Amino acid sequence: MNSAFNQLLRPIxxxxxxxxxxxxxxxxxxxxxxxxxxxxNYPMFLLSEAVTEGTPSANRILQPxxxxxxxxxSPSDIKAIKDSKFVVWFGPSLENSLTGSLExxxxxxxxxxxxxxxRYPLRDVKGxxxxxxxxxxxxxxxxxxxxxxxxxxxxxxxxxxxxxxxYQANVKKFAARMDTAVATIxxxxxxxxxxxxxxxxxxxxxxxxxIELAGSLSPxxxxxxxxxxxRWLNENRPVKQMCMVNQGVxxxxxxxxxxxxxxxxxxxxxxxxxxxxxxxxxxxxxVNNCVDGK
Numbered sequence: 001m002n003s004a005f006n007q008l009l010r011p012i013x014x015x016x017x018x019x020x021x022x023x024x025x026x027x028x029x030x031x032x033x034x035x036x037x038x039x040x041n042y043p044m045f046l047l048s049e050a051v052t053e054g055t056p057s058a059n060r061i062l063q064p065x066x067x068x069x070x071x072x073x074s075p076s077d078i079k080a081i082k083d084s085k086f087v088v089w090f091g092p093s094l095e096n097s098l099t100g101s102l103e104x105x106x107x108x109x110x111x112x113x114x115x116x117x118x119r120y121p122l123r124d125v126k127g128x129x130x131x132x133x134x135x136x137x138x139x140x141x142x143x144x145x146x147x148x149x150x151x152x153x154x155x156x157x158x159x160x161x162x163x164x165x166x167y168q169a170n171v172k173k174f175a176a177r178m179d180t181a182v183a184t185i186x187x188x189x190x191x192x193x194x195x196x197x198x199x200x201x202x203x204x205x206x207x208x209x210x211i212e213l214a215g216s217l218s219p220x221x222x223x224x225x226x227x228x229x230x231r232w233l234n235e236n237r238p239v240k241q242m243c244m245v246n247q248g249v250x251x252x253x254x255x256x257x258x259x260x261x262x263x264x265x266x267x268x269x270x271x272x273x274x275x276x277x278x279x280x281x282x283x284x285x286x287v288n289n290c291v292d293g294k
Contacts, residue, residue, distance in 0.1 A: 036058075036059055036083060036084045036085055036159070037058045037059070037084060037085060037086050037087075037088065037155060037156055037159045037160075038058060038059040038060070038061055038080055038081060038084040038086070038087045038088070039058045039059070039060055039061070039087075039088045039089070039152075040060075040061050040062055040087070040088065040089035040090065040095050040098055040102075041060070041061070041062040041066065041067045041089075041090070041094075041095060041269060042060070042062070042063075042064045042065070042066075042067070042269040042270065042271045043067070043139040043269050043270055043276070044060075044088060044089070044090065044111075044139070044148075045058065045060040046270060046273070046274075046275070046276040046279065047139065047145060047148050047149050047152060047276055048088070048152050048156075049275075049276070050149055050170060050171075050173075050174040050275075050276055050277075051149050051152045051153050051156055051167050051170050051171060051174070052156060052163075052166075052167070052170070053166075053170050053173075054166055054170070055156075055160070055163040055166050055167070056160070058088075058156070059080055059084065061073065061077050061080060061081065061087070061089075061098070062077075062095070062097075062098075064269065064271030065267065065269060065271045066097075066269075067094060067095065067268065067269045073097060073098060073101055077101075078101055081101055081102065081105065081107075081108075084107060085107060085159045086107055086108075086109055086155050086158070086159055087102060087105060087107055087108045087109070088108075088109050088111070088151075088152065088155055089102055089108060089109075089110055089111070090110065090111045090112055090136060090138070091110040091111065091112030091113065091136070092110075092112075093112060093134050093136045094112075094136035094137075109155060111138070111148060111151065112134070112136070112138075114147075114151065116147050116151075117138050117141070117143075117144045117147055117148075118138070118141050118143055118144055118204070119134055119135075119138065120134075120135045120203050120204065121133045121134065121135060122134070122135050122200070123135070123200050123203065123213065123216075124219070125200075125215060125216050125217065125218065125219060125229050125232075126215055126232065126236075127200075127213045127214060127215050127216070135200075135203050135204070137201050137202070137203065137204050137268055138204055139204070140202065140203075140204035140205040140268075140280070140283075141204035141205070141207070141208070142178050142179075142181070142182050142208050142280070144204065145174075145178060145276065145280070146171075146174065146175045146178055149170075149171050149174050149175070150171055152167075153167040153168060153170070153171045174276075174277070177277045178277055178280075181277050181280060181281045181284075182208050184281070185208060185209055185281065185284045185285065185288065186208065186209075186210060188210075188285075188288050188292075189210045189288065189292070190210070191210060192206075192210050192211060192212045193210065193211055193212070193239075193291045193292070194211070194212055194213075194214040194238040194239060194242070194291075195211050195212070195213065195214065195242070195243045195244070195245060195287070195290070195291050196213070196214055196215055196216060196217070196233060196242050196243065196244040196245070196258075196261075197213060197216040197217070197244065197245045197246065198216065198217045198218060198221055198225075198244060198245070198246035198247065198250060199216060199217070199218055199219070199220055199221035199246070199247065200213060200216045200219075201221075201247065201268040202245055202266065202268070202287070205280075205283065205284060205287070208284065209284045209287055209288060210288075211287060211288070211291055214233075214236070214237070214238050214242070215229075215232065215233050215236065217229060217230070217233070217244075217254075221246070221247050221248070225254070230254075230257050230258065233258060234257075234258065240260060241260045241261070241262065241293050242258070242260070242261050242262075243261070243262050243263070243264060243287070243290035243291045243293075244258070244261055244262075244263050244264075244290075245263075245264050245266050245287055245290065246263060246264075246265060246266075247265065247266065247267055247268060248265060249265065250263060262290050262293060263290065264286050264287050264289070264290035266283050266286065266287060270283065
């Protein structure tokens with residue numbers, strides 16, 4: 001175990017190659033000793049739970065509602081990181097609060113280091129892509145979610161190979177459930193429809209939900225929108241009745257400046273759900289209902 005642990009960087013390179021090829025479980029090296037796997041935030045935990053169903057869960061570092069943009073880790077979190085065989089996170093561009101603890105940790109595996117995911121750049125408040133950037137909310141793309149579970153199955157299998165067959169079966173079940181969820185959502189509408197966001201965090205769900213961003217209020221949900229942006233949205237609204245997707249309740253005074261408008265509150269880390277597929281489906285359905293004025 002110690003030699004495998006110390007040679008972690010080599011397996012990571014192999015995992016990246018296997019993600020592209022899809023032959024993830026062929027990478028496994030069986031080992032009888034159980035080990036702890038920690039994952040960074042709630043969406044990663046939900047995907048890990050799908051993989052480990054029927055077996056011991058991973059340890060979650062960050063609290064629900066905290067994807068890692070802000071804040072810091074506690075001493076107990078630091079200890080959990082050091083005690084884990086592997087720690088799986090997305091990477092510094094999402095979980096800035098974990099960068100100091102994980103960026104150089106020998107047991108840390110960053111999903112953003114893999115080249116197997118659909119990736120989009122950040123967009124400005126007018127919806128224009130910003131060159132050289134990465135929108136980090138990759139888990140909302142159904143294909144990405146399936147790829148993440150495949151990667152997690154490899155990592156969990158290296159830590160606890162006695163459950164490898166369970167992980168493999170769970171990944172197949174998750175993929176089937178995710179595909180069914182997408183097909184169900186897409187039956188609701190066959191064409192793209194415009195929406196607004198308070199903060200642009202939903203880009204990766206747009207293709208599956210047949211929606212497209214027409215602008216956002218602010219580059220960060222902690223920053224109040226500028227009057228000039230409110231004016232721009234009103235002057236460039238693609239349809240009379242707009243839907244705005246946001247992560248929390250928006251003040252009535254602000255909404256009054258954007259009428260007619262409906263809103264849909266969607267937490268980007270899906271921390272209001274206990275199951276990834278159900279959480280994703282609820283998000284997509286609620287956004288669709290808002291966009292359609294239901």
